[in-house]
Amino acid sequence: MTPLPIDSVLPGLRAALAEAGRAVLVAPPGAGKTTRVPLALLDDVAGRIVMLEPRRLAARAAAERMAETLGEPVGQAVGFRIRGEAKVSKATRIEVVTEGILTRMLQSDPALEGIGALIFDEFHERSLNADLGLALAWEAREALRDDLVLVVMSATLDAEPVAEILGGAPVLVSEGRAFPVKTLWLDAPLPPRARFETAVADLVLRAVNETSGGVLVFLPGEGEIRRVEAALSGRLPGDCRIRPLFGALDMAAQRAAIRPEPEGRKVVLATSIAETSLTIEDIRVVVDAGKARRARVDPGSGMSRLVTERVSKAEAAQRRGRAGRVAAGTCYRMWTKGEEGALLAFPPAEIEMADLAPLALELALWGAGDGEGLAFLTPPNPGVLSEARALLAALGALDAAGRITDHGKRLARLPLHPRLGHMLVVAGREAAPLAALMEERDPLPRGAAVELSLRLAALADPARFRAEHGIEPNRATVARIHTEAKRLARLAGDGPALSPAQMAALAYPDRVGLRRKGGAARYVLSGGKGAVLDDADPLAGQRLIVVTDTDGDPREARVRMATAISEAELRAVHGEAIGWHRVCAWSRREGRVRTREEERLGALALAERNWTDADPEAVGRAMLDGVRQIGLAPSAAARRFMARIELVRATDPDLPEMTEAALMDSLEDWLLPHLGGVRTAEDWKRFDILDALRARLDWGQMQRLDAAAPAHFTTPLGRKVAIDYSGDAPEIAVRLQEMFGVTRHPMVGATPLRVTLLSPAGRPVQTTADLPAFWATSYADVRKDMRGRYPKHPWPEDPTAADPTLRARPRKG
Known part of the structure; x- marks a missing residue:
């Protein structure tokens, strides 16, 4: 050797x-x-x-x-x-x-x-x-x-x-053996609107003209390979042969790409399959288009799909090394040297970005559950894995305890995503074309109507479809779907006669859509997410649809592929999952608690009726959601009570916290028992939370509160005036004449009350924390001013010796 x-x-x-x-x-x-x-x-x-x-x-x-x-x-x-x-x-x-x-x-x-x-x-x-x-x-x-x-x-x-x-x-x-490779970058970044395949073809022509030996061009996939091949047609020197190289290519063509050319040069247009493992002899030049295709979870389809991304530095180094395997070589990179700094160091592990439903199924079959204890170099994300297990449960692959079922074992034996495997097992071989279609990219061009049956018609008879619709299906995609459909049909048994919509609903139990009320074609999906159709699409008027592909928008996804389904068809395949549920919930739109019974499939309400004898506690809990939306809005009395509590808590921390934030966090504990009869926003506006707040204190706590921070000040006339504790000092507002005769300033414990003295009309005249000093100093000026304004009210020269009053002087006969 x-x-x-x-x-x-x-x-x-x-x-x-x-x-x-x-x-x-x-x-x-x-x-x-x-x-x-x-x-x-x-x-x-x-x-x-x-x-x-x-x-x-x-x-x-x-x-x-x-x-x-x-x-x-x-x-x-x-x-x-x-x-x-x-x-x-x-x-x-x-x-x-x-x-x-x-x-x-x-x-x-x-x-x-x-x-x-x-x-x-x-x-x-x-x-x-x-x-x-x-x-x-x-x-x-x-x-x-x-x-x-x-x-x-x-x-x-x-x-x-x-x-x-x-x-x-x-x-x-092993240090290996590598010959020196000269690296050349672009002088300037590609223009934003530059056609990818044209730019690659231009760079290949430059490489061919400046070098000798075989040229290996790295492209992300078959589609790009075919388009670059077309862009190079008729432009290469006569001794150059183009050799495509990708996984789906027939064996003879693959061997032709790998073996040396008997004469002349070859230009191999390859996917990342040529980065490692394969030795392609007579290659001296690499042209790296800077793109890689890798599996990522596609939120649009709910499965892993191949997406095109920039290469990492590690991938670029691998590709560059192919030019120095057997002799010194040259590597042309279709990006600038400055752009290289933005590349990731390594490509992410597939387990970090792919759909984990297939992994979750394998773990369940192994008996490993969530995979804990297995030697994963990168452990699966627990949240993503949990979502995958929830999907498997919905497909019947896992039981209520999370163990794999016999049905799950059948799915694990199929070379399909569990969604599609479930569809194939239940619907039989008639579902094979649809399963193959869902695995592949859309065979129709962008902008075609979303109806799934259009794709099936294009697969069944491409020529007739082209004649009837004026749309050319992608031939390579159609060919791959046909090949895969034949293989899958051999793995499936007989099944019931189901429509394509029913088959799609089997694969996507979480993507059955019910049209929302209103003019726009907006749908709520059985899994709880939203979706929207173009209003001009033929499906836009349908009440029920099954969505198989979207643009993946997390808030409201735009539908790219779907089909209409009747309620009877839906009940035939998902009848066991449809049932009546009692719903007691706050309606933000209506501003009230709604109690109803709904016939539901997941998040879809297919029918509803009134629920007249709803449990009061359930109504109360729903009303709490309304309170969270509206806010507490305490009355003035309730605010004063809350302020008293917060003041005393500084020295008596056993009292419950009553800041508004703390109260909102603990609504179930203190408010729920008092919400009987409160069901609407209007009811809540009339409700005073003071009694509910007072109920939080036992007798001893209330006694300590009243002693440390009394709720009222009793005037010399015996009238109770509420003390406001919300400011930096406790405060009252009282008519000036009502304080006649008071020679010691009112106190709360050791703290002087801030007293706002009011005119007979109730307007502030003076605020003081030392009433005797006010009588002795400022009162004379106030008396002079007030006598002219309110001559019918008493304004004695010595207020400390006068009797308190709230009355005007009687008229002289």
């Missing part, structure tokens, strides 16, 4: 595995780890060696390269199993599989009988299945198979965290 850089660390790897049974191997692309490590372990491992590859093309290519090394056809000592294809035999010792297949192997046989070693290749890609597979494999090794050999291999991974979760596994590093 041709020497490769990895060869130097193979003895150390074999020794580490003999000692510890596990290891982490870090080696750059081109070191040879994918094809040399499994072969090196053949004599050391009893049983089959299973190696995981994140991509089907890489799995097949690795198996073919190892079989070629052994001088055998694939399927003998070295075989592979990928989605929809397998080449293995009883003689197979090394089996290269994609990650989902390992999960199925572990779930069906946790002890992995007959398997001696698991190798996780390209683990740095951090796919969800790889993270799950490693976690399950480690638990199986710890509990059932302490002889199971585990090897984690990566090109750009921080090895220590992985080694730690594997119980301190040995770490080995």
Whole structure:
């Protein structure tokens, strides 16, 4: 075999595995780890060696390269199993599989009988299945198979965290071999409206004209590859051949992209599949378009979808390295050097951004519940995982205790999202085209009507659809949907005769929409969220719809794909989930507590009737929501009581806190028992909370309050005047004549009352905290002024010797 850089660390790897049974191997692309490590372990491992590859093309290519090394056809000592294809035999010792297949192997046989070693290749890609597979494999090794050999291999991974979760596994590093690569950036950023495929084609032409050797162009997906291919048509030199390379390409075309051209140059237009694992010979130049496609949870579809994002620095480094595998090379980057600083250091792990419903189903099947205790390099987000488990429960995959059901076990065996698996199991093979359609991107162009049946018609007869509607379905998308539909139909049994709308409702029990009242086509969905249709769309007038795709807006999503459903159709598939519920709730719009009985599917009220004998406590609790909306609005007396409490609490902290904020936080404790008969905003305006506040104090507390901060001041005439404690000092307002004869200033404990003396008309005349001093000084000036204004009222020269009064002097006969 041709020497490769990895060869130097193979003895150390074999020794580490003999000692510890596990290891982490870090080696750059081109070191040879994918094809040399499994072969090196053949004599050391009893049983089959299973190696995981994140991509089907890489799995097949690795198996073919190892079989070629052994001088055998694939399927003998070295075989592979990928989605929809397998080449293995009883003689197979090394089996290269994609990650989902390992999960199925572990779930069906946790002890992995007959398997001696698991190798996780390209683990740095951090796919969800790889993270799950490693976690399950480690638990199986710890509990059932302490002889199971585990090897984690990566090109750009921080090895220590992985080694730690594997119980301190040995770490080995291969330096690899790389030739120098010259990097060229754009001089200026692309204009905002620049067409992506045109810019890529221009950069490819520049690279071809300035260099020699094969050119590898990194693009995010098949669509971009086809458009760049069209943009390059007729513009390349005559000796250049364009070779597309992506996962869905047929095998012959994939091999043509990988092998050297017999003459001339090749331009390989590839997805990120070419970043690692694959060796594409005769490549000297890389053109990096700066985009990557990765799985993220799509709030529009409720499932993981591939989205296009900027590459990370780690991905850009991987791509650049492809130009220096066999000779010095050049890398052209379709961004400026200044823009590079804004790139993320590493791509996020799929477990951080993908829909976790498939993971939750696998964990339930494993018996791990929320995954606690499993060796996840990045644990799943508890909130997102909880939502995923709630969806599985709605699909019947989990029981009330969160355990997997027989139905859930059937879903776990299907290569589909649990939503679509549920639809296929219940509806049968007739649902296969719809399941395949929902997995794929929309085959109709943007702006087409949202009706789901239009897509099914386009799939059934594209030519007729084009003639009738004047719309051209995307041919590649239609072809992929047809292929997948055939595969899924083989996995399904017979089912009841259901309409497409009923099938969609099975997959999306949380996306059944009921039209809101009003002119706009706005819907409330059974899961509680909102959705809106374009008023001009043919579906806009429908009372009930099933939404299968939206723009993902968290407040009110715009519908991109949906279909109408009748109530009879809905009841036929979700009848068990529809039932009568008593609702007692505050209506913000009506300003009152509404009590009614509703026939509901989730958040949808399909019918309603009055509930005349609602429980008073339930009415009271609903009214509390109204209080939270309206506010307390205490009366003047209640405010004075609250102020007294807060004043005394400084020295008597056993008294309950009565700030408005504290009262709002504890409404159930003190207000609820007093709300009998209060049901509307008008009732609340007439309600005085003073009695409810006073009821919070026992007899002893009230006595201490009255002693420390009396509620009233008794005037010399025996009249009670409320003391206001809301300011910085206790205060009263009283007619000046009523205080005649008072020679000692009124006090609250050791604090002087602030007394506002009023004129006979009730207007403030003087505020004082020392009444004797007022009589002795300022009163004379006040008397002079007041005698002229109020001549009928007494204004004695010596107020300390006069009798208090509230009356005017009697008229002289």
